[in-house]
Amino acid sequence: MVTLKAQGKSGSSTFTRWGHTECGGDAKVVYAGYMASSFVNHTGGGSNYLCLTPEPKYGKLNKDIQKISLLTGVEYQLGESNTFHDAPCVVCIIPRSSVIMIPGTNQCEDGWNLEYGGYLAAQAFFEKRTEFICLDEYPQNREGGGRDLGSGHLYRVEIRLGALPQPPFLRGYELTCAVCSFESSDRN
Numbered sequence: 609m610v611t612l613k614a615q616g617k618s619g620s621s622t623f624t625r626w627g628h629t630e631c632g633g634d635a636k637v638v639y640a641g642y643m644a645s646s647f648v649n650h651t652g653g654g655s656n657y658l659c660l661t662p663e664p665k666y667g668k669l670n671k672d673i674q675k676i677s678l679l680t681g682v683e684y685q686l687g688e689s690n691t692f693h694d695a696p697c698v699v700c701i702i703p704r705s706s707v708i709m710i711p712g713t714n715q716c717e718d719g720w721n722l723e724y725g726g727y728l729a730a731q732a733f734f735e736k737r738t739e740f741i742c743l744d745e746y747p748q749n750r751e752g753g754g755r756d757l758g759s760g761h762l763y764r765v766e767i768r769l770g771a772l773p774q775p776p777f778l779r780g781y782e783l784t785c786a787v788c789s790f791e792s793s794d795r796n
Contacts, residue, residue, distance in 0.1 A: 619705030623787055624659050624697055625724055627684075627747030627762075631700035632724060642750065643682040643695040645760030648735040653677045656739045657760070659697035682760040684747060685732070693749035695762055704791040709742045716788035728765040728783040735761060742785035 622638065625631060629640045642660045646653030654677065682695045704721065714725035729743035743762065764782045 619791060620701055620703050621705060621707040621789060622699060622701050623707045623709075623723060623789075624699050624741075625744060625787070626657070626659075626697050626729070626741045627695055627726070627744040628724070629696045629698050629748055631698055631702075633702075633721070635700040635702045635723060638699040638701050640696065640698040643697045643760075643762075644679050645682050645731070645738055646736055647678055647680050647759065648731060648761050650678065650736060653679070653736075655737055657682065657697075657741055659699055680759040682762050684749070685761045685763045686747070694751075694759075696748055696750045702789050704789040706790040706792065708788055708790075710786045710788060711740065711742075712783050712785070714745070714784035714786050716786055720788040720790045723787040723789055725784065725786045728785045729762050730765055731761050732763045740765060742787050 623635075626643065631637050639659075639661055641662050644658045644660045646655070658679070660679075683692050684695055685691055700723070702721075702723065707723070710716070711728050716722045724742070724744055726743045726745040726747075728740050730740045731738045738760070743764070767777045767779055767781050767783060769777060769779050
């Protein structure tokens with residue numbers, strides 16, 4: 609695991625870059641790990657994605673029958689060559705005080721820094737509900753994978769109109785996203 613020393617700035621933030629193993633720009637890697645979630649067909653467990661450390665430390669092993677929650681890796685379901693491949697992630701720290709994920713655009717507002725852009729992603733509508741995340745535009749694969757293990761899944765998010773106005777929203781289009789950072793002292 610990477611250990612970071614304080615760099616003399618009080619305003620730093622962390623973010624997770626989903627589908628990638630490097631941070632980019634002036635962001636530093638805290639750790640690169642494995643994307644994980646609940647199984648797609650389970651109705652319980654967590655509803656968020658996790659970036660698991662590559663060096664887990666275990667507590668007690670209880671061999672009795674237990675009521676448990678289960679965790680599994682996440683596989684891409686992107687309809688491309690990386691379908692069923694396992695998704696990596698990286699937790700990054702930057703020397704800025706604020707980070708936000710903006711759904712629906714791959715650009716940041718003036719004065720903000722683009723950490724990475726990509727596509728809004730989550731499990732499919734017919735699977736267990738998960739959070740919406742910003743999946744890197746060029747997702748990397750972890751070693752191995754390539755076959756469906758019934759793990760957590762990750763699909764790009766498409767627009768269905770409902771109460772969304774058309775235009776600007778267009779049915780069937782995949783939504784982009786941007787992870788942006790800001791240093792409040794920059795705006796004085």
